[in-house]
Amino acid sequence: MLSKAVVKYIKSLQIKKYRYQHQAFVVEGGKSVLELLRSDFGLEHLFITEPFYREHTSSFPKGLAFDVVTEEELVKAGTFSSNNAALAVAKMRQLPTLEVKPSDLVIALDDVRDPGNLGTIIRIADWYGIQTVVCSETCADFYNAKVISATMGSFTRVQVHYLDLSAWLQQHTKDTKIYGASLAGENLHQMQLKPEGIVVLGNEANGIRPEVAAQVNQLIKIPAFGQAESLNVATATAIIMDNFRRNS
Amino acid sequence: MLSKAVVKYIKSLQIKKYRYQHQAFVVEGGKSVLELLRSDFGLEHLFITEPFYREHTSSFPKGLAFDVVTEEELVKAGTFSSNNAALAVAKMRQLPTLEVKPSDLVIALDDVRDPGNLGTIIRIADWYGIQTVVCSETCADFYNAKVISATMGSFTRVQVHYLDLSAWLQQHTKDTKIYGASLAGENLHQMQLKPEGIVVLGNEANGIRPEVAAQVNQLIKIPAFGQAESLNVATATAIIMDNFRRNS
Structure with a gap:
């Protein structure tokens, strides 16, 4: 279940100031969350529905922590009008120094x-x-x-x-x-x-x-x-x- | 001023069923409304702000009927979160029969x-x-x-x-x-x-x-x-x- 405090935290990340204060951001939807799991972004929270879990267990890294929640909970916490898959809170990452070569x-x-x-x-x-x-x-x-x-x-x-x-x-x-x-x-x-x-x-x-x-x-x-x-x-x-x- | 009845009518046109029942639709924003005035679409209502009127009087066809309203009224009636220019209710038009030539x-x-x-x-x-x-x-x-x-x-x-x-x-x-x-x-x-x-x-x-x-x-x-x-x-x-x- 998504606790009130967590929903409040996720909602706060809709505001830029709080995103940078917490160095965290929200990723919604199955496709985006699967790409997130394959990336080097750190993960704070992962909420998924049961059908999404069943369909994608094989794509999950070993030892991954997550909560199984309902579609209604995902919609309530996030910005999508429907989301029967997943919502994650990810950590911002440090970018390497910007370098542009003439061939880029x-x-x-x-x-x-x-x-x-x-x-x-x-x-x-x-x-x-x-x-x-x-x-x-x-x-x-x-x-x-x-x-x-x-x-x-x-x-x-x-x-x-x-x-x-x-x-x-x-x-x-x-x-x-x-x-x-x-x-x-x-x-x-x-x-x-x-x-x-x-x-x-x-x-x-x-x-x-x-x-x-x-x-x-x-x-x-x-x-x-x-x-x-x-x-x-x-x-x-x-x-x-x-x-x-x-x-x- | 935009009467309650007119606001209600404009709002109803957000729903497809009522658009086709009335054969009418809403056009919002300065650029879109100016293009509408230059086109052969019929006009039911035209609401514009005073600054928009002053800036574009020369583009208005002769004998055009319109109401001068406030930005707040335009936002209240329409779907835009800000609109300091214009909102029109236009008549749907009949399309010519669809014909595709091999060179199209x-x-x-x-x-x-x-x-x-x-x-x-x-x-x-x-x-x-x-x-x-x-x-x-x-x-x-x-x-x-x-x-x-x-x-x-x-x-x-x-x-x-x-x-x-x-x-x-x-x-x-x-x-x-x-x-x-x-x-x-x-x-x-x-x-x-x-x-x-x-x-x-x-x-x-x-x-x-x-x-x-x-x-x-x-x-x-x-x-x-x-x-x-x-x-x-x-x-x-x-x-x-x-x-x-x-x-x-």
């Missing part, structure tokens, strides 16, 4: 505030074999439950760093190609792209801020064939990464 | 249930100049407020038809190329794609149903370079359309 392909996000967008971008990064996503400090928080959920498990494989984006890019302008997505950029379909460099994408409504845009040395655009004025930032990230990787 | 490029969705995904796909269709999206009857409803909102105005330009997808595809298997997105498909990056045909995408969790897959004559896949097991259906649609259009 990196996604940099400037002020991407929607958690669903950030999570979807992390999933896209994982699909295209990109290990590093760099975020301005105003982006959605990586450990937000909606971000974790939208990554569909990719949160275990992609490293997301928060920093002063403009200052960080400035350190790389000399030795690294810095691309920026912009409606005023060069047509992606007509470029010979090598899958390396840093690709900057901007805020959902306002694009890349001027101080960040000042560090970009190649603007790129996704060519339009119809009348929509823009694309969602996660959609744009996916199309751009596909264009970079097609010459891999 | 069409998106077909099988059981895509998430309204945000459907709306994003409509926006992508509009970006890539695709006028027709065909949906199985189990897809999210086009007039759902979340669908309309996610299209960012593209709902005015893309025609979305609901039908028995398997039966409809069967009529086209002889004269039209029918592609299906599948992890078992041919690598998109290595194909010479002509921008014509019907591209089928399946349910978020389960992919294309067997009876629909039976009508597909070419499976295609987006090549993966990392470890994510899948992509969101809207993300996949965007990447596939970009691959089709790059040879336009």
Whole structure:
């Protein structure tokens, strides 16, 4: 059973301040929890339903501690409207020092505030074999439950760093190609792209801020064939990464 | 001011049954409402804030009737958590008969249930100049407020038809190329794609149903370079359309 105190603790982790105070975050849903168990994240609590237990016993590490609870308890504690599988409280982990080699392909996000967008971008990064996503400090928080959920498990494989984006890019302008997505950029379909460099994408409504845009040395655009004025930032990230990787 | 009766009417349109009974739907947010005013959809009600009125008077058709209300009233009546611009109740419109020429490029969705995904796909269709999206009857409803909102105005330009997808595809298997997105498909990056045909995408969790897959004559896949097991259906649609259009 999930005690009142534990439910209260899990709920408190919906707030960023408490996540960082406790250095812990919540992972919901069967797929995400299974990926968590296969990763090197530490585990504080694991709550699963009986059917989930029966189906996945073989994937559980030896000596794993967990509680069997009902679907109703999972819904009550978590943010999902239905969850017949699992909920875990995991420990945040220390990222290795951020290093970018000229041959790396990196996604940099400037002020991407929607958690669903950030999570979807992390999933896209994982699909295209990109290990590093760099975020301005105003982006959605990586450990937000909606971000974790939208990554569909990719949160275990992609490293997301928060920093002063403009200052960080400035350190790389000399030795690294810095691309920026912009409606005023060069047509992606007509470029010979090598899958390396840093690709900057901007805020959902306002694009890349001027101080960040000042560090970009190649603007790129996704060519339009119809009348929509823009694309969602996660959609744009996916199309751009596909264009970079097609010459891999 | 928004009367209680009107608020109740607007709220009722959150439910599909009442939308179809009244043949009306709700459009929220400045960008979407401005696109609505430029379209051929009929208008039942228009509520705007004073700042929105001042900024956009020049875009309003002559003789347009509207009420000036507060931001709080818009939030109370609608589904947005903030809306300092506009909310409209529009009339559904009759679509022209669905006709697919062999030279058209069409998106077909099988059981895509998430309204945000459907709306994003409509926006992508509009970006890539695709006028027709065909949906199985189990897809999210086009007039759902979340669908309309996610299209960012593209709902005015893309025609979305609901039908028995398997039966409809069967009529086209002889004269039209029918592609299906599948992890078992041919690598998109290595194909010479002509921008014509019907591209089928399946349910978020389960992919294309067997009876629909039976009508597909070419499976295609987006090549993966990392470890994510899948992509969101809207993300996949965007990447596939970009691959089709790059040879336009």
